[in-house]
Amino acid sequence: MEFLLELLVALTVLFILARLGSMLFSRLGFPGLIGEIIVGVIVANTALAKWIHLDFGSDDSDIYTVVYVFSELGVIFLLFSVGLETKVKDLLGAGKPALLAAVLGVILPFVAGMALVMMANGEMHAAMFMGAAMVATSVGITARIIKDMKLMDTREARIIIGAAVIDDVLGMMVLAMVKGMSEEGVSAVDIAILAIQATAFVLGVILICKYVMPKVYDYFDKCKRKIVSEGKVPWSFNKLIMAVIVCLSMAAFAEFIGLAAIIGAFLAGMLFADHAWEWDLEHKIETLTTFFISFFFLSVGMQVDVNDLMNVSVLIMAVIVILLALVTKFIGCGFGAKLGDKELDKTGVHIIGVGMMPRGEVGIIVASIGLASGVLPSDLYAVVVLMSVATTIIAPPILSKLFRKKYEEEYKILPDDRI
């Protein structure tokens, strides 16, 4: 079979299977990505992988290269979208309860995850990756529930969204540090340099957002007015391609200085956050993400070793990690929010704690970086995948019950179709 035909067949089969998995789980009321991960596990562990010439792990398979590239681009565009929703003014004006909820909600899971793995197998770097994977809240599912229940204007919703934005930035900085420290022969000086680099990168982007980007937008506006008034032939800027270029080059830069590519993509998204809507970037990037991201969830599943899941000690570890992941976010975020806003009632505190629980895709992305760099063993990788899936399944029904308890309004929950 010639390569083009092989490629088209493989892509078609993978798209169809991912879609079926996603639709089935959406229909059951779970996020679709869980279905895609499970399809990935099935594909990798049956003859199907061979049949579509996806010899996983073989460097010779061009189809494998394509799936790998698509999954990387999917993650990069996904984090770019997350960045597009992270406005600097929300970040800087999130308020004390959101800030405290985010900070405590990052520290507690990180410390708990790290301590657990240190106790279990004493591997410092693996322990740090476990901690980092437990940090990042995936607020998409919570935001969807809040939107569907039309509770966007409540105090709890605003604290959760603000905390999630800060949580994203902190999560990226934790990942940067952990990834940098996991490399061999890293001295204390290297770590200091890395910390400075990561902080400078984030602060630099925040400063650019605040002072440079408004001027860039003004320039484009001026260009546009000039064209209309003078009827001149304009330079044709394609905003999507411009955004893609900025995204890919910042991802490459982040990778180059030893941070993760997704950190660059996330910060690139922040640059465009204020005008994403005006430029219709959100929809366009969402289209690209939709195309590529299934390949990421599929390959997440493909990388899970089924033998690990059959292992009792791994399953016990998974249960402990899941409990820790739920409890640390619940206490960290709830307590932080209460510290910052004394008027929050008990149900409000619970809402914030539960709303910040889902880890979704970001924890898995962190773990897959750890797996790829050989630091996180495959059994702990499987544990993180289970943890992300479990927190994402457990939190939503509790959250909507709590919201209903507090706000006796009309509500309706539609399942999360995509992420």
Add this chain to the structure above:
Amino acid sequence: MEFLLELLVALTVLFILARLGSMLFSRLGFPGLIGEIIVGVIVANTALAKWIHLDFGSDDSDIYTVVYVFSELGVIFLLFSVGLETKVKDLLGAGKPALLAAVLGVILPFVAGMALVMMANGEMHAAMFMGAAMVATSVGITARIIKDMKLMDTREARIIIGAAVIDDVLGMMVLAMVKGMSEEGVSAVDIAILAIQATAFVLGVILICKYVMPKVYDYFDKCKRKIVSEGKVPWSFNKLIMAVIVCLSMAAFAEFIGLAAIIGAFLAGMLFADHAWEWDLEHKIETLTTFFISFFFLSVGMQVDVNDLMNVSVLIMAVIVILLALVTKFIGCGFGAKLGDKELDKTGVHIIGVGMMPRGEVGIIVASIGLASGVLPSDLYAVVVLMSVATTIIAPPILSKLFRKKYEEEYKILPDDRI
């Protein structure tokens, strides 16, 4: 350098260069794709290709595989978009002048191109590919001019658009035949089977469009109403992914039965043409095309051998082909339209003849299929690229002059940014 960093650098560099080429040529009033092709020629013939690990022609280069896959997907989505604009009711109701313009405008260039190459080097299969490459009008540029001059409602515009739609379908059938006949050991029976297959594929899709697709849309509408009225959890159909699955599987099917992948993609687009707007498919597929298509134009340029362009006999051939390409469409389409509509005045006939001249990307796609299958020699490939570029540059200024002559209205031409 690790692969992910290599990949991100290569993609960033290629995007930036393609964009610069496209912007420069748009600014000069030419279609941007010409700039992208020229950038491709430059990249392949300088040290740049090596520098971004794009060792062209080496099967070992993963970056090369990625560029190849992106360019193929770009072409597939491009033809899918063309199909999205090809509505069966326009096809069936185009009227006599459009039908005759299309048919004569296909026969004349095909016969002329084939005869020329037969006389020049006697290679039957190469001659057929040259004929096929001269067939397909790329109506995008003409349509842009018509739109910008606000002349959509004129008789000439309607004939051109109708003829272009029929021309697309005929062009695909010609390509199907030529590609099938170029394979080794093809007997008269095989050719007959191929002709039947190609015709059946096209007619089948037309019948499905007319009788099956309306029912599919009704089903989706019913699902939607059911969800709203019963508040039930729906199956979540992602329409973009559904369209992509149909597009890729029909492309694979076409490739499998010996037609070209783009034929399947084009026919898949036709399936969705009636609801492309309602489902917002046009914009989403355009976003995917925008992302991928630059890689096609870049690789078109990369495959042009600069030595061929330095060869006097190749250049003479190119001049003859360009003249033939212009004259045959002008006479074929103009005469056909006049045959079908006696009331067309002389300027109207000229407008239709000139409006159908640009070959743009489709001719190049046909030629690149010929090159890839080893049937079209690299010098004739370079000739087709020159022909496509030349017809695309020459026609627009003449066309707007003719339109201005006939319709003394306000007009304004903005350069074609993307295709």
